[in-house]
Amino acid sequence: MLEDGKIKASGSYSDIKASGTIFTRLASQIEDEDEVRRKSAVPKEKEEHEVQVLEKEAKASGNVPWSVYRDFLNAGGGTMNVVILILGFVLSQSSDSIAEYFVTWWVNIEQVRSSNASTPTALTVSLNDSDSRPTIEDPYADWWLRPLFSDSEKAIAYYSALCISIVVLTLARSIYFYNWCLTASTTLHKYMMDNIVYSSMLFFSKNPSGRILNRFSKDIGSLDEMLPYTLLDTVQIGVRVVAISIVIGSLSYWIVIPSIVIVVLFYILRTVYLQTSRDVKRIESITRSPIFTHLSTSLQGLTTIRALKAEQTLTKEFDIYQNKNTAAYFMFLGASRTFGFWLDAICVLYVAAAIFILLFVKSETFGGNIGLALTQAMGITGMFQWGMRQWSELENQMTSVQRVQEYAVLKQEADEGKYQPPTEWPDKGKVEFDNMSLQYSPNEPFILKKVTIVVQPREKVGIVGRTGAGKSSLIQALFRLAHVEGRILIDNIDTKTIPLKRLRSSISIIPQEPVLFSGTFRRNLDPFDEYKDEALWNALEEVELKSLVTELPAGLNHRVTEGGGNLSVGQRQLVCLARAILRNNRILVMDEATSNVDPQTDALIQKTIRKTFHDCTVSINERYR
Known part of the structure; x- marks a missing residue:
């Protein structure tokens, strides 16, 4: 400690405090003042000190309700589009099954011709004592489609036509299906966007940005990319399995028995698997939100992080969030692979049973029927296996639809105002709080209670208080950003009777942290294209930014990066x-607008307010220092 240019004391804070110098008296005086201030402070209720904490992200449990599927189908365009899709799947599968039957009939007819070439009139299956050569009865002799197989060239032509029809129908169905899925995803995105934009400020204060971004990025990404592919496979395989079952059943009803058994086993296995995978998928989605939040906040505070050398700390936090998400995803993959293993085991048993039935239980004469039954039986196992996987994955993907739907039904801001005030309102700028109380939600305590204030036109009012005193709450009440009881009058008109859009557009605000959009200077000054360029240049000249914008290559069309990153805080x-x-506007609100700017910019803002807003009502919120 220096006194009169000489060192009077040195050492730690405790040593200097005990040295008996003037520092001792100053320290004691400050401690006494702090004690008096603490004892004389007005006690507040506990609830008023409680800050709003982030809500824990909701996690649904159990099966995805059918209402989610219904809403997704409706978002795609309604019942008619769904009916068209079903017809498309049925027609494409029918053409495929007909083509397979066509080959079978063709093979059988050729078998009859080959076997009976030497005895064209003996067409009964028998073994005579005098003739050991078997003959095959021709079941297609009087068939009306028999002329299609009169020669090989004609049969090849008809079969080629069937193959072309399969390609055309499948392609048309797929294009229509993906367009339908895109429409559903776009509609749900629009619902979610509209509801979030018009939701109350309480929602944004209790939900971090990463949680919201997670819905708009990963969940919407699942709707755009993963869900259409999974849903197409599920429906297509479902229709295919039904068609194959009909084909096999028509050839040998004994194969229906193992088919029913495998369906029951697959359904039981799927039910057990989904009990785990569905909730694990939800956990994986929830643990992804902190990653987005951490990354977003880290990018916003990158300068501070580097200044404090906190890179390692932030990296460790990110690794913790990433490990939690990776663990959930790894568990999901493990459950999926286990599910696939048991599906493979059951499919092997089914193929063995089908072959045994075809070879030993039923004696089949025609090779075409045996070939069709075997290929269909072996094909249906792969269909069953992949279909069950995709069906289960569909349920997992539908959790993304459910999460998007949660934000598509958010509670909106109460906008009961119907009265349209005159165009020039407010023309005076009188603001009156009449017995006004404010709470952020109906279930929370009042933050402001019975406030009565009258601000006359053209008055410049300073609202001063410590952090948490309620200065910003007054602004929220004025803009109706929270639940308000009592009356707030502007030029003797109750703001509750005025639509929110008209009310908020009639009051100007300069916040503590300036808000700029990613766009041009023109878009930031005039988002709705309401003013001519001359008015924009005049406004820039008032704040001494005209020369800066003029020197830019694109002028008013110069791009402002996200949050105004290419401008200084003062600019x-x-x-x-x-x-x-x-x-x-006749009313201007400044919420600690000069707390983060340099003295020169502060002086410019004060000068502009006195010059430009001398006829306006100005409310200035400042933190008590």
Whole structure:
């Protein structure tokens, strides 16, 4: 400690405090003042000190309700589009089954011709004592489609036509299906976007940005990319399995028995698997939200992180979040692979049973029928296996639809105002709080209670208080960003009777942290293209930014990066001030607008307010220092 240019004491804080110098008296005086301030402070209720905490992200449990499937189908265009899709699947599968039957009939007819070439009139299956050569009865002799197989060239032509029809129908069905899925995804995205934009500020204060971004990125990505492919496979394989079962049943009803058994076993296995995989998928989605939040906040505070050398700390936190998400995803993959193993084992048993039945239980004469039955039986096992996997994956993917749907039904801001005030309202700028109380939600305590304030037109009012005193809550009440009881009058008109859009557009605000959009200077000054370029240049000249914008290559069309990253904090605040000048509203609110700017910019803002807003009602919120 120095006194009169000489060292009077040195050492630690405790040593200097005990040295008996003037520092001892100053330290004691400050401690006494702090004690008096603490004892004389007005006690507040506990609830008023409680800050709003983030809500734990909701996690659904159990089966995905059918209402989610119904809403997804409706989002694609309604019942008619669903009916068209079903017809498309049925027609494409029918053409495929007919083509397979066509080959079978062709093989059988050729077998009859080959076997009976030497005895064209003996067409009964018998073994005579005098003749050991068997003959085959021709079941297609009087068939009306028999002329199609009169010669090989004609049969090849008809079969080629069937193959072309399969390709055309399948391609048309797939294009229509993917367009339908895209429509459903776009509709759900629109619902979610509209509801989030018009939801209350309470929602944004209790839900971090990463949680919201997770819905718009990963979940919407699943709807756009993964869900259409999975849903197409599930429906297509389902229709295919039904068709194959009909084909096999028509050839040998004994194969229906193991087919029923395998369906029951697969359904039981799927039910057991989904009890785990569905919830694990939900956990994986939830543990992904902190990753987005951490990454977003890290990018926003990158300068501070580097200044404090906190890179390692943030990296470790990111690794913790990533490990939790990876663990959930790894568990999901393990459950999926186990499910696939047991499906393979059951399919092997089914193929063995089908071959045994065809070779030993039923004696089949025609090779075409045996070939069709065997190929269908072996094909249906792969269909069953892949279909069960995709059906289970569909349920997992539908959790993304459920998560999107949760944000598509958010509670909206109450906008009961119907009265349209005159165009020039407010023309005076009188603001009156009449017995006003504010709470962030109906279930929470009041933050402001019975507040009565009258601000006369053209008055410049400063609202001063410590952090948490309720300064920003007054602004929220004025803009109706929270639940308000009592009355707030502007030029003797109750703001509850005015639509929110008209109310908020009639009040200008310059926040503590300037808000700029990713776009041009013109778009940031005039988002709705309401003013001519001359008015924009005049507003920029008022805040001394005209020369800066003029020197830019694109002028007013120069792009502003996200959050105004290519501008200084002071320049961003001046752009917000220019925006307020352009609106020319009678009421201006400044929420600690100069707390983060340099003295020169502070002086410019104060000068502009005194010059430009001298006829306006100005409310300035400042933190008590």
